[in-house]
Amino acid sequence: MDSLFLPGVARILDVRDETPDTKTFRVVLRDRAAHDGFEFQPGQFVELSVFGCGEAPFCIASSPTRPEYLELTVRRAGQLTDALHRLGAGDEIGLRGPCGNGFDVAAAAGKDLVFVGGGIGLPPLRGLIWNVLDQRERFDRVTVLYGARTPNDLVYKDELKRWAERSDVEVLVTVDRGEPGWDGIVGMVPVLFDRTELHPRTSLAFVCGPPVMITFVIQDLLMRGFADHAIISTLERMMQCGVGKCNHCAIGHRYVCRDGPVFSYSQIKELVE
Amino acid sequence: MEPVTAQVLAKDRVGEWIERLMAEAEVIAPVLAHGGDEVFAPIRSPGEVLWEFTNPVHPPKRFLLPQTDPVVAIRRGDNGYELEAIVDERRRVLLNVRSCDVAGLAFLQHVHAADLPDRSYLERAAATTIVCLSCPDPCPLGFCICSGAGPFAREGYDLQLSDIGDLLLAEIGSERGGELLAATDGFFRPATLAEMAQRQQLEEKAKQLLSEQTCHFASAMRRVSTGRVAEDLWRKMSDWCLECGACNFVCPTCFCFSVKDRHNGDGWLRCRTWDSCQYPAFTLEASGHNPREERRDRIKRRFFHKVSAQYYQRDGMVGCVGCGRCVEVCLGTTDMPAVVAAIRKGEWHG
Numbered sequence: 167m168d169s170l171f172l173p174g175v176a177r178i179l180d181v182r183d184e185t186p187d188t189k190t191f192r193v194v195l196r197d198r199a200a201h202d203g204f205e206f207q208p209g210q211f212v213e214l215s216v217f218g219c220g221e222a223p224f225c226i227a228s229s230p231t232r233p234e235y236l237e238l239t240v241r242r243a244g245q246l247t248d249a250l251h252r253l254g255a256g257d258e259i260g261l262r263g264p265c266g267n268g269f270d271v272a273a274a275a276g277k278d279l280v281f282v283g284g285g286i287g288l289p290p291l292r293g294l295i296w297n298v299l300d301q302r303e304r305f306d307r308v309t310v311l312y313g314a315r316t317p318n319d320l321v322y323k324d325e326l327k328r329w330a331e332r333s334d335v336e337v338l339v340t341v342d343r344g345e346p347g348w349d350g351i352v353g354m355v356p357v358l359f360d361r362t363e364l365h366p367r368t369s370l371a372f373v374c375g376p377p378v379m380i381t382f383v384i385q386d387l388l389m390r391g392f393a394d395h396a397i398i399s400t401l402e403r404m405m406q407c408g409v410g411k412c413n414h415c416a417i418g419h420r421y422v423c424r425d426g427p428v429f430s431y432s433q434i435k436e437l438v439e
Numbered sequence: 440m441e442p443v444t445a446q447v448l449a450k451d452r453v454g455e456w457i458e459r460l461m462a463e464a465e466v467i468a469p470v471l472a473h474g475g476d477e478v479f480a481p482i483r484s485p486g487e488v489l490w491e492f493t494n495p496v497h498p499p500k501r502f503l504l505p506q507t508d509p510v511v512a513i514r515r516g517d518n519g520y521e522l523e524a525i526v527d528e529r530r531r532v533l534l535n536v537r538s539c540d541v542a543g544l545a546f547l548q549h550v551h552a553a554d555l556p557d558r559s560y561l562e563r564a565a566a567t568t569i570v571c572l573s574c575p576d577p578c579p580l581g582f583c584i585c586s587g588a589g590p591f592a593r594e595g596y597d598l599q600l601s602d603i604g605d606l607l608l609a610e611i612g613s614e615r616g617g618e619l620l621a622a623t624d625g626f627f628r629p630a631t632l633a634e635m636a637q638r639q640q641l642e643e644k645a646k647q648l649l650s651e652q653t654c655h656f657a658s659a660m661r662r663v664s665t666g667r668v669a670e671d672l673w674r675k676m677s678d679w680c681l682e683c684g685a686c687n688f689v690c691p692t693c694f695c696f697s698v699k700d701r702h703n704g705d706g707w708l709r710c711r712t713w714d715s716c717q718y719p720a721f722t723l724e725a726s727g728h729n730p731r732e733e734r735r736d737r738i739k740r741r742f743f744h745k746v747s748a749q750y751y752q753r754d755g756m757v758g759c760v761g762c763g764r765c766v767e768v769c770l771g772t773t774d775m776p777a778v779v780a781a782i783r784k785g786e787w788h789g
Contacts (some may be wrong), residue, residue, distance in 0.1 A: 169524035169558050171510040171698070171709065177519075195629060196519065217513050217520055218707050220700050222725075241669035243725040246719055258519050377728060391692065404722045406697045409555045412714070413695040416740075417730075424554065438743075439730070 169410045173215050173260030174200050179235060181254055184321040188241045189251055191225065193413065195261065206230055207268025208293035209428045210399060213408040214238065215260025218247045223405045223423070226264065227289035229296035236261070239289035239321060266427050269294050269372065269398065278307040278368045282353050282383050284375025285314045287382035288321050290400050290427075291374050294330070296305040302334055307369075309362055313340040313355035313379075317348045339360060354377060356386045361424075373399045384431055394432035401426050401434070446620055446627035447606045447634055456626050457534070458536060460619075464530035464568065466500055469495055479533075488534060490602070494578055496764060498540045500547060500693040503563050506688075507701075507712045510559050514706040525708075527563045535600075537570040539581065539762040542588035543607050543691025544569060545595035549672035549754055559711075568615060571596040573643045580763030582652040582776060588760035590645040603637045610638075654775060656746055656757050659782040664748035668782050673735040675787045676778060679771035680738055684715030686765040686774065692745075692758045695721075714739050742778055 180192040193380040195201035205402040206226055222244075228237035244249045245420040253259065271294070277297060283290045291310075298305055310329060314320045320339065330337040338358045351357065355375070371392055373383050380399055387397050403415035403422040410424035421428070429437075448456060460466050465481050468488040472478045477492045479499045512523045525691040538545075542562075551560035574590035581589045583589030594600050596628060597616035608630055612616045620627050632774075662668050687693040697714040700707040717738070723732045731737050744750055745758040772789060781787040 169510065170555055171559065171711070172522060172524040173511070175520050175522060215709075217515075218700050218702075219708075222489055222697060225459070247725065260520070274609070389531075402724065404724050406714075407711075408730065409557075411551070411555075411557055411694075412697065412711075412715075413716065414697070416744070418743065419747065438749075439736070439740075 170407070170411070171262070173213065173221070174316045176236075176259050176261045178253055178255055178257050178259065182308070184239060184323075185241075185319050187243075188239060188335075189322055190237055190239045190255075190321075191250070191259075192235050192237050193240045193259065193261070194236070196258070200220075201202070202233075203262070204233075204236070206264035208271065208297045209261045209269035209290055210264035210266045211267060211408070211427065212238070212261045212263035213405075214234075214240075215262070217258075218251070219238040219246045219249045221262065222246045223259065223265065223408050225290040225400070225427070226291070227292050231297050231300035239286070239292075241286050249262050254393055262408065265423055267425065268345055269428050271297060274298070274370050275304045277370050278365050279305055279306075279309070280364065280371040281312075281370050282312045282355060282358075282371060282387075283310070284379035284383075284400050285319060286321065287379070288312055289374030292322060292325070294372060299329075299332075299335070307365070308334065309336045309338075311338050311355060311358040311362070313342065313353075313358070313391060315342045317345050317350075321350060336362060355383055359386060359390060366393075366396070367434060369396060371397050373397060377402075388431075394435065395430045396429060397431035398433065399431065400428050440453075445542045445608055445610045445630040445635060445638075447630045448627050449606050450605055450607060452597050452626055453607065454485040454624055455484075457488060459623050459626075460532050460534070461485070461783070464532045466534055467499065474686055482534075484581045488573070490535065492535075492539050492579075494539070494764075496569040496689055496760065496767065498543055498689065498762065498764070499536055500529060500540075500543060500691055500694075502533065503544065503567060504547065504560060504694060504713075507710050508559065509701075509703075509708040509710050510698075511709040512703070512706065513700065513709060522561070522775055526559065528566045528621050530566050530568075532568045532570060534570045536569055536596075537574055537762075538571055538589035538592035538599075539583045539760040540691050541569060541571045541587070541592040541595045542583075542756070542760040546692045546754065546756060546758065546760070547694055548595075549756075553753075557711075561570060568597045568619065569595065570614075571599040573601045573638075573641070573645075573646050575600055575602065577645055577652075578600035578763060580766045581649070581761055582654045582763060584646060584649040584652060584654060586757050586759050586761045588762075590649060590662065591642045601636060601638045603641070607771060608638050624764040652761075654759075654761065654779050655783050656759070656779065659742075659779040660746050660748050660751065660757070663743055663746050668739070669785065670735065672781060672785065672787055674733075675789075676781060677733075677735040677738045679789055680717065680734060680773045681770045682717050682719070682734060683736075683770055685768040685770070686741075687715040687717065689715060689764040689768050691760050691762055691764075716744070738778075740749045742782070744777070746779065
């Protein structure tokens, strides 16, 4: 029986600036065998340690189809993320996991997939998107709808371009507030629904973003004919242990860290706070 | 031949028996502490052990789940960080634990073994022997009978002692309990039928003394589990909660924790530390979002975890052993029996 609390040591290979307050960290577990044995599903998360600071949960933003490294996209929002942002290539962190349930990729086979991301909500979807694109033939239409507050807050700008250039992916990006130099769409994420063709009966919608955005997007999707079980989201809660023991992330008798973080809307409706 | 399930020990030999236990393990028992408090503490001699006492305000859970519990040692070595899981396998005997606390430890065992087993708790628990002392004179604030946790323990103990005059009757509750008696050859002899009957009478009498205590969990459970408690009732009750967390810290079944790194020499110890669901920061996210910002949402959460059918199914018992400690320590009036009564009646009078 291994300790639930013992992290593996991971080395940072590379740090990329996404926005003024968000960075993507590319890491590998220091122990080669542990890295090779680290199997995960898109949508799962890790407990990331900055030694001396503690640990916090972050979704794995890379795809299991690209196992050479893990990527984590982190916004600077508190003590631990601030300390993490001060680390660079060669520095060591701790990783514990993978935790949580992840997206059911097999159940998405043959369907139209609509990814709806808001702000820092794109990273959990990004792992799934690359997973889908790396086995593109298994799925029907793929649509990525993404919005952020300002053009500056958009993450993965290069990848959004690369996806948009592909003929087998539709990508639409919007910002809440335009800026000089932005000639794209302006408006909240749901404005994108009118600019694409949705196929509610054959689609699964994956929705990830801040709580307010999730609420509006889900209501909109329901109005447009999506079934409860066809809307899949990830929930966030304050977490400590990530293994279903500490009780911080409980919603009713469910635990976001064990029963989630991925829930369908039909499951979300059943959660009693 | 029937297996012998109970033995007796002459009280004047108890000291020798405890000395034997002390030779093998750290013995923790209720003792008289500084200022006259009765507390669970490691003993230095058998004479310190209290046999008639008010159940200490802190249950013995802190010996299995310490307030600050190091789980990982973190050091910076020549070739990067070195991490090591900390395992505490020290042998302990918890002596003279009341039935409510035995039930509390059984509850903690269940939650730490369920789903992903938590080694740091389970290994400590595996090295701990639980010797219960049954309650012939129930305490004034206790309502253990309402949650099936007393006044005599039914399970969860290695040995259960009952005071039957000049003798202590010891019931064996586990293989380890049996070994404990076998190893102390000569101290114990099998109990007679008359001695067994004496113990039975003590239990019946104690149950009668408790019969006026009421905490109707089943009725509260129906309402809490189906969300049929008015939000306004939670709000009124929460006005009487001072968010001190005392109910959590003295509760034998509360186990919520946070994880923190503490400086230790050149490195750190990653520790789990008790936390309280009644603190606003318990659910505060880094973004500033807090799903349980209101005090009424937090008190609602506490009692959902304690008495809902959803958790009853998950944990096999209500999250209350009826020890009455929250009644004693609550600075307001939002203790278990008061809240359960309010939920049942749909009204709150402070």
